[in-house]
Amino acid sequence: MLKSYDELRKIDVRKYCEEREGFLYLNWAMCIQLLHENGAEKAYFEAVPNEKTGSSLICSEQTFADKSKNTNRCYETRIRVVIDDNVYYMQSPVMNGKNPVKDNSMNQLRVWNSMCRSFVKCVAINTGLGFDLWLKEETGPFASYIPEQQGVKASEAQIKAIKSIGKKHKLDLDKWIIYNGKTWDTLTDADAGNMLNTLKEKYGDE
The missing domain is CATH 3.30.390 (Enolase-like; domain 1)
Known part of the structure; x- marks a missing residue:
């Protein structure tokens, strides 16, 4: 039972x-x-x-x-x-x-x-x-990662997904990140989420 x-x-x-x-x-x-x-x-x-x-x-x-x-x-x-x-x-x-x-x-x-x-x-x-x-x-983006904390580092899966889209469309993602005052090492999960959403909205369904 x-x-x-x-x-x-x-x-x-x-x-x-x-x-x-x-x-x-x-x-x-x-x-x-x-x-x-x-x-x-x-x-x-x-x-x-x-x-x-x-x-x-x-x-x-x-x-x-x-x-x-x-x-x-x-x-x-x-x-x-x-x-x-x-x-x-x-x-x-x-x-x-x-x-x-x-x-x-x-x-x-x-x-x-x-x-x-x-x-x-x-x-x-x-x-x-x-x-x-x-x-x-359902409480919001990246909530499965301790939502009360700020600045949680982006996961390897997020970074891999971002780089995959960038490679497909031949984008200079390093320049984009630097322009926003970040590096791949300081990218947070919220940053990565915003990047993924922006890329998917611009280039369609990935």
Whole structure:
């Protein structure tokens, strides 16, 4: 029998997480393993097909365009989550981090990632497992890293993501950082977050 909500919420899942752009994510497979380790007999999810198209992707009829004239729509996925005798449904947006996915970069991997993230979030909401990860994330950027502290150093993952975008678009990021009175060594997580957001807004979905 699966442990209670209170018991599952007390489990520190951070050691099972991976870091992406300053946030901690619990992998869907590890989430299922932890459910089984804590009493679940069944734990899985499956896509709920779009009634109109039969595909796993739900999208709005309205399109939107950014300043570069790249178009996108409101894309979502819907899943059915089964944990023992309980069945839950979760519908979530298809996102690239905190940015909407543009039409020109929509693919099966984006759809799959949306469903996986939706599953982990659904588990957190309904069972308590990993709930505090979402509680911290929803409070604001980089909240999973001690939000009361100022000037926390940028993570290696953040810097790697920034440099990857810079290399792709042949940008002089060193000059940009120096212009703002920083160096790669003094860059904070907030600085890195602002840089990533600016780069993604300017160059589209990375």
